[in-house]
Amino acid sequence: MSFNSSEFGWKHLTITAMGLTFEAVTEVEYDVEVEKKHSYARGSKVRGIQTGNEKPAGNITVKQSLLESLIRTAQAIDPKAKLTDISFDIQAHYLKGTDMVKDRIVGAEFTKQPKQLKQGDMEMSVKLPFIAMDVVYNIS
Numbered sequence: 831m832s833f834n835s836s837e838f839g840w841k842h843l844t845i846t847a848m849g850l851t852f853e854a855v856t857e858v859e860y861d862v863e864v865e866k867k868h869s870y871a872r873g874s875k876v877r878g879i880q881t882g883n884e885k886p887a888g889n890i891t892v893k894q895s896l897l898e899s900l901i902r903t904a905q906a907i908d909p910k911a912k913l914t915d916i917s918f919d920i921q922a923h924y925l926k927g928t929d930m931v932k933d934r935i936v937g938a939e940f941t942k943q944p945k946q947l948k949q950g951d952m953e954m955s956v957k958l959p960f961i962a963m964d965v966v967y968n969i970s
Contacts (some may be wrong), residue, residue: 836926836927836929838924838926838931839926842924842925842926843858843922843923843924844922844923844925845858845890845920845921845922845923846920846921846923847918847919847920847921847938848900848903848916848918849903850896850899850900850903852890852892852896853896854892854893854894854895854896855890855891855892855893855896856891856892856893856955857889857890857891857957858888858889858890858891858922859888859889859890860886860887860888860889860920860922860933860935860962860965861886861887861888861965862884862885862886862964862965863884863885863886863887864881864882864883864884864885865881865882865883865884865885866879866880866881866882867879867880867882868880884964885961886935886936886961886962886963886964886965887959887960887961887962888935888938888959888960888962889957889958889959889960890920890957890958890960891955891956891957891958892955892956892958893953893954893955893956894945894953894954894955894956897945897954897956897958900913901913901943904916912943913940913943913958914939914940914941914942914943916939916940917937917938917939918937918938918939919934919935919936919937919938920934920935920938920960920962921933921934921935922934922935931968932968932969932970933965933966933967933968933969934965934966934969935960935962935964935965936962936963936964936965936966937962937963937964938960938961938962938963939960939961939962940958940959940960941959941960941961942958942959943958944956944957944958
C-alpha cells in the first residue's frame with residue numbers, strides 16, 4: 831500500500847466559482863457536520879451511535895475587489911440580485927507538482943453579504959459564510 835505524502839500550503843490552492851478564479855481570496859474553510867448522538871438500551875452503557883443529517887457549510891474571506899466582482903456576476907443574472915440570492919458550486923484545487931486534490935462544494939449559497947471598514951483599515955476584507963448541499967472530497 832502506498833500513499834501520497836504531499837502537504838499542501840496556501841500557495842497550492844486555487845478557488846473557482848461562477849466562472850471566476852478567486853485571486854483576491856485570503857481564507858477558505860469548509861466542512862460537513864453530521865448530527866450524531868448516543869443510542870441507549872437496557873442498562874446505562876451506550877449501545878451505538880445514531881447518525882442524522884449532514885450540514886455542509888463554510889466561509890470564504892475575500893477582498894473588496896472580488897466581492898464586487900461576485901456582486902456584478904449575481905446582478906448579471908438578475909439586476910436586483912444580492913449574493914444571498916444565487917446558488918453555485920465552488921471548486922477547491924490543491925496542486926503541488928504533479929499531486930492534485932480537487933474538492934467540490936455543491937449548491938453553495940451565501941447566508942450574508944456584509945461590508946465593513948473601520949478607521950485605519952487600508953483595504954476591505956469580507957468573510958462570506960455559506961451553506962451548501964454537499965461537499966465532495968477528492969474528486970477526479
